[in-house]
Amino acid sequence: MLPLDTARLLIYPCRLPLLTQIYLRHPDAGEVIQAHIPDEWPQQDLREQLPHFIELLQHDPASYPWMLWIIVSKADKTVLGDIGFKGRPDKNGVVEIGYALLPPHRGQGYMKEAATALVAWAFQQPHVRKLIAECDITNTSSRKILQHLGMKETMTSGEMLHWHLLNK
Structure with missing residues (x-):
């Protein structure tokens, strides 16, 4: 059932209209998820990815x-x-996870809670066999989250650590 509901969080998947509103910084975007959207969200990395996400959803609903x-x-x-x-997921059932929290909310367990819920949801989908992730070698917080999820470090490539978790 969507959104995902945890002890402290609601986690909403974004359909194309909401992604577009977020990208355009439309004032009504928060109404869809019934939440306040801080001015500092989305952060720079996500802002740069939004046009790609929008285009992908337009061509592949x-x-x-x-x-x-x-x-x-x-x-x-x-x-x-x-x-x-x-x-x-690709043809082999592999999907890559990514995440980011606004700085004031880090270190409070929110991402562990959100990531645990999303991984559980992904592994309930019949075609998902493996979850992968990458994080900067210096990002201790992200490494702790991936370890908490049960992911195993598979390799280092430059400044990035690569991880995977098989669906049981």
């Missing part, structure tokens, strides 16, 4: 919900960050 999900605090109905996938 089946990419929903394999893109952006918005993390919302139940307590104050505020967007804390985002999580999602870099596209739908």
